Amino acid sequence: xxxxxxxxxxxxxxxxxxxxxxxxxxxxxxxxxxYQQALGQGPQFIFQYYREEENGRGNFPPRFSGLQFPNYxxxxxxxxxxxxxxxxxxxxSSLGGLAVRTDTQYFGPGTRxxxx
Amino acid sequence: AQSVTQLGSHVSVSEGALVLLRCNYSSxxxxxxxWYVQYPNQGLQLLLKYTTGATLVKGIxxxxxxxxxxxxxFHLTKPPAHMxxxxxxxxxxxxxGSNYKLTFGKGTLLTVNP
Numbered sequence: 001x002x003x004x005x006x007x008x009x010x011x012x013x014x015x016x017x018x019x020x021x022x023x024x025x026x027x028x029x030x031x032x033x034x035y036q037q038a039l040g041q042g043p044q045f046i047f048q049y050y051r052e053e054e055n056g057r058g059n060f061p062p063r064f065s066g067l068q069f070p071n072y073x074x075x076x077x078x079x080x081x082x083x084x085x086x087x088x089x090x091x092x093s094s095l096g097g098l099a100v101r102t103d104t105q106y107f108g109p110g111t112r113x114x115x116x
Numbered sequence: 117a118q119s120v121t122q123l124g125s126h127v128s129v130s131e132g133a134l135v136l137l138r139c140n141y142s143s144x145x146x147x148x149x150x151w152y153v154q155y156p157n158q159g160l161q162l163l164l165k166y167t168t169g170a171t172l173v174k175g176i177x178x179x180x181x182x183x184x185x186x187x188x189x190f191h192l193t194k195p196p197a198h199m200x201x202x203x204x205x206x207x208x209x210x211x212x213g214s215n216y217k218l219t220f221g222k223g224t225l226l227t228v229n230p
Contacts, residue, residue: 004159033217042120042206042220043160056216090159092218103210105218107152107160 004093004108012114013081021076021111023091031055031095032074033105034066037088049074078113086115118143118209122221130229135194137224139181139207142188149190150208150218151181160206166190177201202228 005024013019025032031050035043045058049068063079072093078085089112092105123138141147148167152160164175171183181192190207204225208218 006159035218035220040222042208042222043218045217045219048216050216058217092160103216104150104162104165106162109159112157 004091004106006089006091006108006111008111009109010112010114012116014116015081015083017081017115018077018079019081019113021078021089021091021113023074023076023093023108025072025074025091025093026106029093029095029106030072031093031103032068032072033092033094034074034076035090035092036060037090037110038084039087043090046076081115083115086113088112118147118219120207120209120219120221122205122207122224124224125222126225126227128227128229129197131199132196135192135197135201135226137192137205137207137226139190139192139221140188141190141207141209143209148210149181149183150210151175151179151190151192152206152208152220154204154206154223156203163192163205197226197228199228199230202226 007022033048034046037043046060047057048055052068065077068074088110090110091108094103094105119142121140150165151163163179164173166173166183173181179194204223206223207221
């Protein structure tokens with residue numbers, strides 16, 4: 001059984017550019033959540049995808065968008081990058097579904113984004 | 117709305133001593149509670165979780181946490197500390213039912229002195 005994987009590991013962009021981060025969920029998981037972890041802070045929820053549909057969103061602007069594919073892998077897209085977008089972006093996968101009462105999120109290693 | 121407060125951004129213990137990391141939560145419904153550990157330049161690893169049932173939860177690597185509803189706390193303990201326990205620890209809350217997201221505390225950095 002493979003765990004959650006993310007690519008790339010590190011990324012450097014300049015202000016105004018666009019970036020796409022990728023995540024492959026753990027085998028058997030149909031739900032992917034994305035979090036932003038700024039330096040010295042806890043992760044902040046961006047949004048979640050369940051069976052290719054957005055299933056909730058945190059307090060992030062629309063320039064943060066996502067996709068989930070039929071194989072349950074996911075992308076996080078950020079447009080018009082700002083300096084404050086510099087952070088570790090974490091992807092987590094879970095079994096999902098409202099019937100799963102004890103759903104646990106399993107995290108990938110993250111993508112470190114630096115915006116100059 | 118749910119929130120998590122971790123008391124102490126930095127805790128330092130001697131090797132062999134008891135580790136105690138504090139977490140208090142706020143939730144309008146019965147919570148699910150989690151502790152994650154993060155080693156440098158890595159993602160989050162689940163240590164343990166509380167959903168329902170027994171309030172003393174045992175996790176990996178000898179860690180334990182006790183859910184105390186009256187105190188809205190979920191403190192993490194480990195006796196004894198090893199050098200390999202040095203890392204950042206995050207407490208998180210997820211409200212039951214259809215509330216899907218994890219709300220994290222700001223983290224506690226644990227250092228273990230020889």
